[in-house]
Amino acid sequence: MERIIDLRSDTVTKPTDGMREAMKDAEVGDDVFGEDPTVNALQEKVARLLNKEAAIFVCSGTMANQVAIRAHTQHGDEVIIESESHTFNYEGGGGAALSGVQYHPIKGDRGVLDPAQIEDAIRPHDHHFAPTRLICLENTHNRAGGRIYPIEKIRGAHHIAKRNGLAMHLDGARLLNASTASGIPPDRYARYFDSVSICLSKGLGAPIGSVTAGSREFIDRVHRFRKMFGGGMRQVGIIAAAGIYALDHHADRLGLDHANAKRLAQGLSQIDGVQIDLNIVETNIVVFDVSEMGIDPHHIAESLKERRILMIPFGKALIRAVTHLDVSAEDIERSIEIAADVFSSLKRRPGTNSPSRKMS
Numbered sequence: 577m578e579r580i581i582d583l584r585s586d587t588v589t590k591p592t593d594g595m596r597e598a599m600k601d602a603e604v605g606d607d608v609f610g611e612d613p614t615v616n617a618l619q620e621k622v623a624r625l626l627n628k629e630a631a632i633f634v635c636s637g638t639m640a641n642q643v644a645i646r647a648h649t650q651h652g653d654e655v656i657i658e659s660e661s662h663t664f665n666y667e668g669g670g671g672a673a674l675s676g677v678q679y680h681p682i683k684g685d686r687g688v689l690d691p692a693q694i695e696d697a698i699r700p701h702d703h704h705f706a707p708t709r710l711i712c713l714e715n716t717h718n719r720a721g722g723r724i725y726p727i728e729k730i731r732g733a734h735h736i737a738k739r740n741g742l743a744m745h746l747d748g749a750r751l752l753n754a755s756t757a758s759g760i761p762p763d764r765y766a767r768y769f770d771s772v773s774i775c776l777s778k779g780l781g782a783p784i785g786s787v788t789a790g791s792r793e794f795i796d797r798v799h800r801f802r803k804m805f806g807g808g809m810r811q812v813g814i815i816a817a818a819g820i821y822a823l824d825h826h827a828d829r830l831g832l833d834h835a836n837a838k839r840l841a842q843g844l845s846q847i848d849g850v851q852i853d854l855n856i857v858e859t860n861i862v863v864f865d866v867s868e869m870g871i872d873p874h875h876i877a878e879s880l881k882e883r884r885i886l887m888i889p890f891g892k893a894l895i896r897a898v899t900h901l902d903v904s905a906e907d908i909e910r911s912i913e914i915a916a917d918v919f920s921s922l923k924r925r926p927g928t929n930s931p932s933r934k935m936s
């Protein structure tokens with residue numbers, strides 16, 4: 577039987593043999609005491625990569641964002657955030673539950689906020705309002721199809737933040753994808769932020785782990801909240817070793833994922849009923865519109881699954897496919913071929929093409 581091609585997310589990668597070797601050989605210690613040499617090496621490596629004073633290893637991208645929000649804010653503060661961002665939509669209400677903050681969501685242009693929108697959202701100094709304290713941006717932007725946040729918009733947001741005494745946090749879960757595609761090094765993006773989180777377990781292919789970087793004083797505060805949130809880990813060098821391996825061996829290959837995503841988008845765009853703007857596929861995420869087919873994206877994803885191609889329904893009209901380490905150029909060709917076949921048979925099948933089908 578043909579193997580499954582899993583395009584649901586870049587989080588699905590399995591550790592490579594080389595990565596498993598590195599994990600096996602990792603020196604470890606108790607990281608809650610700061611004594612794990614491999615964790616310390618990873619933290620120093622990421623701090624250097626982002627040109628920040630310090631960094632802290634955490635278990636997930638969600639935790640990386642949430643500990644940063646907690647360390648930047650006081651209960652009752654307001655956080656300006658893009659309304660399609662991961663932090664606003666998919667982190668379980670963490671901002672309210674863990675930090676007691678109020679998000680002020682603003683709809684961007686495909687995930688990107690204009691600096692003027694940010695300025696307009698800042699609350700006046702008046703006791704009626706929750707004081708604005710933090711701006712959160714996302715690069716690349718997941719729901720916007722892996723969009724690279726334009727650096728001039730980041731710089732504009734930074735100037736506004738400085739003028740108004742606000743902190744800036746970057747959800748850089750896929751920052752290295754942005755850097756690979758734009759040619760702008762990670763530290764050039766990072767300089768405009770007080771804190772930056774990156775994920776090791778997405779395109780980089782590690783099984784677990786994210787890192788948040790910032791000033792030494794900020795990371796010291798984050799340490800306390802990581803412990804408070806139950807994220808203090810012990811001999812975790814065994815996992816940090818996978819992160820070091822990922823940065824050393826997998827960062828340079830992200831361009832292949834981007835080329836695969838472009839080819840996938842181009843192939844899908846030839847299929848009747850699929851709408852996709854090829855110009856917006858900048859990194860490893862392809863989001864395409866199937867509304868013209870009048871078939872529930874869940875139904876389409878199920879039909880693709882029967883043919884061993886996995887993609888994720890993304891709302892009422894969209895489907896998302898993500899390329900990664902475990903997907904080859906040949907896999908992409910097979911996915912396009914099967915998708916074309918599935919889409920044409922779905923269109924022929926009576927009862928599946930009713931535009932009024934309800935989402936399950």
Ligand SMILES: Cc1ncc(COP(=O)(O)O)c(C=O)c1O
Binds near residue numbers: 663
């Ligand atoms: C942009 C972005 N930020 C944060 C996260 C959260 O990462 P995790 O699933 O490791 O909590 C994700 C996960 O997909 C993401 O896409």
